[in-house]
Amino acid sequence: MVDKKRVLFMCTGNVARSQMAEGLLRHMAGDRFEVFSGGVMPSYVRPNAITAMNELGIDISSHRSKSVNELINKPFDYVITVCDHAAQYCPTFPGIAKRIHWSIKDPVVAGDDDAQLEAFRVARDDLRDRIQQFVADESA
Numbered sequence: 001m002v003d004k005k006r007v008l009f010m011c012t013g014n015v016a017r018s019q020m021a022e023g024l025l026r027h028m029a030g031d032r033f034e035v036f037s038g039g040v041m042p043s044y045v046r047p048n049a050i051t052a053m054n055e056l057g058i059d060i061s062s063h064r065s066k067s068v069n070e071l072i073n074k075p076f077d078y079v080i081t082v083c084d085h086a087a088q089y090c091p092t093f094p095g096i097a098k099r100i101h102w103s104i105k106d107p108v109v110a111g112d113d114d115a116q117l118e119a120f121r122v123a124r125d126d127l128r129d130r131i132q133q134f135v136a137d138e139s140a
Contacts, residue, residue, distance in 0.1 A: 004034045005077040005138070008093070010086045014039025014065040016049040016120065017082040017104050021127045023053050023060040029135045036076075038068040040089045046108065052120040056128075080134075082127065102130050 009021040014037055022037035042065035053060045068091060075095035080102060081087040087101045107123040109116060 004032060006034045006075065007036070007078045007080065008071060008074075008076045008097075009035070009037040010068060010079065010081045010090055011037075011039055011083040011104075012085045013041050013043045014045075014067075015043050016046045016107050017123055017127065018086075019045050019049050019060055019063050019065075020053055020120075020124050021080070021082055021131065022063065023058045024056075024124075024128055024131050025135070027056075027058045028131060029138075032135075032138070036066075036071060036074075037063075038066045038071045040068055040086055042067045046120070048107065048117050048120040049124075051117060052124045055121070056124070100134075102127075104130075 007025060009018040011018040018037040018039060022035050025033055026035045044065050045063050050061050072091055076093050076097040078100060079090065079093055079097045080100045081090050082102050082104045083106065084103055104123050104126055107119040109119045
């Protein structure tokens with residue numbers, strides 16, 4: 001059996017985009033990938049991220065926001081930054097990690113509850129499309 005490729009998703013706070021990406025890849029291809037997420041300034045998982053993922057039948061309510069420092073000594077095959085700030089401040093990881101950057105718009109926006117949730121849906125769907133392509137490329 002082939003070892004699973006190890007993927008780390010990073011964003012600034014590990015509160016929304018990287019959490020949703022972790023849940024999406026694990027749901028879509030968890031049999032092929034070992035998936036992690038972290039942030040350079042962790043906080044808490046945003047309730048709107050949990051809600052947006054629940055709409056797809058993916059439960060990330062048990063996720064916690066993690067510091068990249070918890071993961072710095074782990075080897076990864078891919079380190080995927082999902083925000084520009086994290087791409088700029090992402091540390092170097094041991095091993096042969098391939099760095100990929102996806103500039104996903106920050107879903108934490110001003111506005112009423114409906115506008116905020118819609119921004120999380122847009123980010124989630126953008127991530128889902130990119131992850132589907134990532135998985136397809138890895139299968140080729």
